[in-house]
Amino acid sequence: MAVLTEEQSMIRDAAKSWVQARSPVAAFRKLRDAGNDEGFDRGVWREMAEMGWTGILIPEEFGGTGLGYLTLGLVLEEAGRTLTASPLLATALTATTALLLAGSDAQKHKYLPAIAEGTLIATLAVDEGPHHAPEKIALGGFESGNGKVTLNGRKTFVLEGGTAGLVIVAARTSGKPGDASGITLVLVDGAAPRGLTRDRLRTADSRGYANLTFQDVEGEVLGALDHGGGVLETTLDRARAGLAAEMLGQALQSFEVTLDYLKTREQFGQKIGTFQALQHRAAKMFTDLELARSCVEGALSAIDRDANDVAQLASLAKAKAGDLVHLVSNEMVQMHGGIGMTDAHDAGLYLKRARAQEATFGASSYHRDRYATLLGY
Amino acid sequence: MSAAADPDLEAFRTEARSWLAANFPPSLAGQGAVMLREGGPGAGADFLRWKKAMGERGWGTPSWPKAYGGGGLSKAQARVLQDEMARIGAFSPIGGMGVMMFGPTLLEYGSEEQKKKYVPGIVTGTTWWCQGYSEPGAGSDLAALRTQCIDKGDHYLVNGQKIWTSGAQYADMCFALVRTDNTRKHEGISFLLIDMKSPGIEVRPIRLIGGNSPFCETFFTDVKVPKENLMGPLGGGWTIGKRLLQFERAGLGGNIGGASGLGRSGESRGLDQVAKAYVGARDDGRLADADLRARIASHMMDIRAFMLTVQRAAGEAKSNQGPSATTSIMKNAGSRIGQERSELLIEMMGHQGLGWEGDGFTRGELDTVRGWLGGKATTIYGGSQEIQNNIIAKRILGLLDHQ
Numbered sequence: 001m002a003v004l005t006e007e008q009s010m011i012r013d014a015a016k017s018w019v020q021a022r023s024p025v026a027a028f029r030k031l032r033d034a035g036n037d038e039g040f041d042r043g044v045w046r047e048m049a050e051m052g053w054t055g056i057l058i059p060e061e062f063g064g065t066g067l068g069y070l071t072l073g074l075v076l077e078e079a080g081r082t083l084t085a086s087p088l089l090a091t092a093l094t095a096t097t098a099l100l101l102a103g104s105d106a107q108k109h110k111y112l113p114a115i116a117e118g119t120l121i122a123t124l125a126v127d128e129g130p131h132h133a134p135e136k137i138a139l140g141g142f143e144s145g146n147g148k149v150t151l152n153g154r155k156t157f158v159l160e161g162g163t164a165g166l167v168i169v170a171a172r173t174s175g176k177p178g179d180a181s182g183i184t185l186v187l188v189d190g191a192a193p194r195g196l197t198r199d200r201l202r203t204a205d206s207r208g209y210a211n212l213t214f215q216d217v218e219g220e221v222l223g224a225l226d227h228g229g230g231v232l233e234t235t236l237d238r239a240r241a242g243l244a245a246e247m248l249g250q251a252l253q254s255f256e257v258t259l260d261y262l263k264t265r266e267q268f269g270q271k272i273g274t275f276q277a278l279q280h281r282a283a284k285m286f287t288d289l290e291l292a293r294s295c296v297e298g299a300l301s302a303i304d305r306d307a308n309d310v311a312q313l314a315s316l317a318k319a320k321a322g323d324l325v326h327l328v329s330n331e332m333v334q335m336h337g338g339i340g341m342t343d344a345h346d347a348g349l350y351l352k353r354a355r356a357q358e359a360t361f362g363a364s365s366y367h368r369d370r371y372a373t374l375l376g377y
Numbered sequence: 378m379s380a381a382a383d384p385d386l387e388a389f390r391t392e393a394r395s396w397l398a399a400n401f402p403p404s405l406a407g408q409g410a411v412m413l414r415e416g417g418p419g420a421g422a423d424f425l426r427w428k429k430a431m432g433e434r435g436w437g438t439p440s441w442p443k444a445y446g447g448g449g450l451s452k453a454q455a456r457v458l459q460d461e462m463a464r465i466g467a468f469s470p471i472g473g474m475g476v477m478m479f480g481p482t483l484l485e486y487g488s489e490e491q492k493k494k495y496v497p498g499i500v501t502g503t504t505w506w507c508q509g510y511s512e513p514g515a516g517s518d519l520a521a522l523r524t525q526c527i528d529k530g531d532h533y534l535v536n537g538q539k540i541w542t543s544g545a546q547y548a549d550m551c552f553a554l555v556r557t558d559n560t561r562k563h564e565g566i567s568f569l570l571i572d573m574k575s576p577g578i579e580v581r582p583i584r585l586i587g588g589n590s591p592f593c594e595t596f597f598t599d600v601k602v603p604k605e606n607l608m609g610p611l612g613g614g615w616t617i618g619k620r621l622l623q624f625e626r627a628g629l630g631g632n633i634g635g636a637s638g639l640g641r642s643g644e645s646r647g648l649d650q651v652a653k654a655y656v657g658a659r660d661d662g663r664l665a666d667a668d669l670r671a672r673i674a675s676h677m678m679d680i681r682a683f684m685l686t687v688q689r690a691a692g693e694a695k696s697n698q699g700p701s702a703t704t705s706i707m708k709n710a711g712s713r714i715g716q717e718r719s720e721l722l723i724e725m726m727g728h729q730g731l732g733w734e735g736d737g738f739t740r741g742e743l744d745t746v747r748g749w750l751g752g753k754a755t756t757i758y759g760g761s762q763e764i765q766n767n768i769i770a771k772r773i774l775g776l777l778d779h780q
Contacts, residue, residue: 127728129727130655130726130727130728130729130730131655131656131727131728132727156728157728199736199737200735200737201732201735201737201738202732202733202734202735202737203731203732203733204731204732204733204746204750205731206733209728211737266514267516267517267518267521268517268518268521269518269521275763277763277766278763330753333586333753333757334753334756334757334761334762337516337517337757337761338511338516338540338541338754338757338758339513340753340757341585341586341753341754341757342583342584342585342586343583343584343585343586343588344583344584347586348585348586348750351586351750351753352586352750355723355724355730355731356731358724359724359727359728359730359731363724363727365666365668365669365672365724366666368668369666369667369668
């Protein structure tokens with residue numbers, strides 16, 4: 001655990017007790033069983049805003065607390081422990097980051113206070129195919145005057161895409177897919193913008209994803225026309241680090257539940273945790289958890305320090321957290337045996353969520369490749 | 378089979394060929410896997426006609442004795458029948474635990490009356506059997522089972538709970554391990570045949586993480602069982618039960634190359650084709666993702682190694698070298714390869730490999746996800762991966778707990 005300030009410790013403790021009381025795994029299970037169409041509980045989201053979590057990145061002048069990424073990461077980690085479904089990552093981290101990095105004063109005033117209050121759900125729309133590939137953005141936009149861009153094309157697997165009142169679209173306004181320049185971030189505002197179709201996706205992890213189709217949808221430019229690629233990459237790196245924090249919390253909880261089972265389940269007249277084969281697998285998971293924690297906290301702290309190796313650390317954290325959550329979610333099922341295969345047990349919920357997190361903002365293989373590229377080989 | 382084959386065998390081949398031509402509905406050709414998975418009660422008229430014909434002929438259980446309705450074929454004849462069926466895409470419509478596991482055990486340990494009473498129903502596929510082995514506290518440590526069976530003079534009284542009773546909701550009969558003596562662990566277990574329509578039996582399907590319910594919890598409350606339903610001696614259930622598990626594992630091992638392990642659940646194309654479709658390829662045909670490419674290659678090598686091992690084991694078995702040591706590694710190797718295939722598939726499908734239902738995903742994508750989740754059971758059931766490793770370490774390698 002990183003050395004925390006007193007304020008950070010307080011926020012983490014508050015998050016821990018709120019999550020256990022108000023958002024246990026049972027709450028997520030209930031949401032899933034009810035076939036909730038939005039992918040999260042509005043009441044829970046309101047409470048998260050009241051706790052101040054939606055404004056952790058937002059400066060005081062816009063209604064937030066400006067405490068930074070490590071602090072938000074602590075909350076995401078605790079929320080991840082119980083599979084809390086909420087727009088926190090998409091809105092309070094990802095969209096907020098893009099607005100902070102590139103927004104005009106007017107844009108910040110318009111959106112940030114609403115995000116801090118919890119009244120605006122915002123998201124970033126990047127991918128256009130089955131895999132995370134910001135370098136392949138093709139969705140077209142053309143300047144339609146007055147700082148506006150008109151969009152045509154499709155975005156896939158947009159987090160909270162069914163409910164977001166603000167969609168930040170990464171569009172290609174010049175050049176061709178693969179070019180470094182020519183990317184523009186565009187703000188598509190409103191519950192039902194003209195020409196926008198939202199197709200809700202029913203996923204194994206029961207979250208609020210949607211595919212979005214844009215047909216002559218007009219939006220305002222966020223930042224500089226044709227030069228949004230840098231902001232997009234920085235935003236994505238911060239989102240990756242935040243998602244890695246959520247994955248860390250989820251892996252930790254899976255591990256602790258499994259460890260508890262090893263200490264209580266008896267077969268052959270003894271606790272199964274006395275079998276060395278299982279002990280060593282538990283020790284391996286613990287080792288991986290500790291290594292991944294260092295990477296996640298290292299990436300979040302580097303963002304707060306505005307260090308020059310954030311990109312490397314973000315890819316490191318996302319790849320390590322991905323491998324960790326993959327291993328631990330499989331072991332959770334296997335070590336629980338038959339009971340872990342039942343829907344009534346939580347192991348399946350953790351397993352399904354793990355694969356969705358692994359694919360979001362780049363799988364481990366994507367980040368290993370990117371890490372090599374960043375290091376010049 | 379060389380050209381100089383046994384004339385009697387060739388006569389049998391002619392007989393089998395003409396009987397199959399007369400009885401196998403061509404509409405079912407190649408449908409075996411689909412029919413047996415999704416068929417059952419909802420199957421069509423052709424399937425039922427085929428099942429009736431095979432049941433009456435006893436060829437769904439070709440080498441079982443004719444006296445109880447089996448085919449009465451020699452091993453060589455059974456192989457010829459299998460060849461002839463494969464040639465025209467025919468399959469055996471007689472299946473389930475009765476054929477795979479209970480029947481062979483019944484023939485070995487059942488009394489004459491029990492064989493006469495129960496074998497014909499298995500041969501014709503009219504009696505469906507389920508397995509009452511595991512309990513919540515007795516999984517890998519099966520001998521810890523506690524379901525009580527008390528001798529009430531003219532009948533037994535059964536109380537307890539079984540779990541993972543596959544297909545119990547459809548079963549007519551249950552072969553169960555019950556405790557008849559609380560003072561001895563293994564010798565206190567007996568093998569009992571229980572009519573599932575008996576008063577006091579409650580069956581609750583268990584929903585699994587893949588959304589289906591192939592297994593049940595079965596509760597026994599003061600269930601009366603006739604005394605003639607004890608199979609084998611009182612307290613002799615563990616030996617019979619273990620013998621039955623050998624039939625089960627042989628069945629699972631055989632399935633690994635087919636439906637359950639390396640099977641093509643949801644996606645029938647090769648991994649390389651799927652990867653190219655979802656991940657893309659460079660101009661020279663290489664997969665765009667080098668990391669994924671290396672892992673697919675490693676997986677394809679594992680499959681090849683597994684298939685070569687299956688062939689080697691079959692060859693060794695034929696040349697009568699006795700059971701090969703390789704059989705002990707089949708379940709773990711096969712189930713691990715099957716699970717890796719599913720993991721690779723959903724990874725290469727990316728976001729499209731995360732669907733649960735609805736229009737946003739193709740049927741193949743959704744089936745792949747369900748298959749991935751369901752496949753997690755292959756390293757748990759039929760003796761978990763850990764139990765198999767114990768067997769390899771202790772029985773094959775001679776590594777004992779205390780040396």
